[in-house]
Amino acid sequence: MSTTMQKEMWIMGRSRLTNQLGNIEEADLLKQVRPESNTAGWLLRHIAEVELLFAKNVFEKALNIKAQTIGSMARDRGQFTDLQQLLDIIQRAEDELGAAISAVDDWSEKVTTAEFGTITKAEALGRIMTHTAYHAGQLALVIKYGEVNKSRDT
Template identity: 30%
Template sequence: MTMSHYDSVLPIWSAIQSRFFKTASQLPAEDLALKIGPASIGYMLQHNAEVEYMFTEWYFGRPMPEHLKLSTNAGPGGRQGDYSDLGALLKLLGDSNEHLRSAMRDLPEEAWTVPVESPMGGPATTPLEAVGRLMYHTGIHAGQISLIQKNTRTVQS
């Protein structure tokens, strides 16, 4: 018997997400305001969670929670929000991760490789490819957060 797409993807997704969440949870609250350019660390945490919600809706067919108000989808120069509450950001990250995991778990096996059009445009993307893009996206922001912390501390010293 072959392993399902969900069973193959979940351990990789979980490893990346748990590492990202651990990094986020260990951030000093004052670091949330650090930035290079228009995007602060707090903004990036909010953005990462929002992208998970958007991808879950677009590629896995699970609607975003009605109470969720997107604030980073216009980019860091768009709508401004308050991204200084670490507890709220961690809750949002945990909730978005669970929302995606639940949608992945419920996606029929045959749907994992069916291309889906999204509001992002470009070529249609399968849910399997979308998870890869989310992993890449999370990795980019993890690196940016580390770079911001390193460079702003160096500048402040």
């Protein structure tokens, strides 16, 4: 499959996220479906961080990203409440990962990461597409059914 087709497929898969962005309000960012679940703001930040890390670690784009939603210390404390800042990092992730995808010549080339071992770049693209779509589905449910937990310990 050509790089153009791979990128078109990624854009379509990512539309599960991007189609929601214009309807999200700042008041939605602290919504969660259960007190122990992640907020909408945290999910947006997480999606962007993972896409940026894929651009860096899988597609070898020179990026500086400090992940706040990944790892043993990552905890949702309701800290992601600036909608414009979140939309900006989502856009940055789209731009950086999109450029990285466009630069791939050989989709059968193997990459090795600590997270999922050795896979082809095509397999890695499938992985990031499903990751984004999975969390975009969660985001839709949080926005639709979630409530702000006023007793949240921040």
